[in-house]
Amino acid sequence: xxxxxxxxxxxxxxxxxxxxxxxxxxxxxxxxxxxxxxxxxxxxxxxxxxxxxxxxxxxxxxxxxxxxxxxxxxxxxxxxxxxxxxxxxxxxxxxxxxxxxxxxx
Numbered sequence: 465x466x467x468x469x470x471x472x473x474x475x476x477x478x479x480x481x482x483x484x485x486x487x488x489x490x491x492x493x494x495x496x497x498x499x500x501x502x503x504x505x506x507x508x509x510x511x512x513x514x515x516x517x518x519x520x521x522x523x524x525x526x527x528x529x530x531x532x533x534x535x536x537x538x539x540x541x542x543x544x545x546x547x548x549x550x551x552x553x554x555x556x557x558x559x560x561x562x563x564x565x566x567x568x569x
Contacts, residue, residue: 465526468553471518472537473564474546478513482545490540491519499560508565517546518560525553 476482488498496519519537523529534551
């Protein structure tokens, strides 16, 4: 097990009337670094109120830590219509939302 930057990818479904801004505030209060989805990706969304956040913090790359961070994120974002569907270590050169939308132009 080694130290790593852990990131959770959080989706907000527009049909659920999400509040990603409040979720971001709550995540920051819990010690996460938060990256909001850039406006340039809005045209690619299925629903106008869909949204995405990446939340990260330092941890270790063992399964127990990954699960604990994912559970912590979900306990926060569930109140705001969000769901962390994946979590794990990211490289130091991670580009936010690249896995979801491709490389920025």
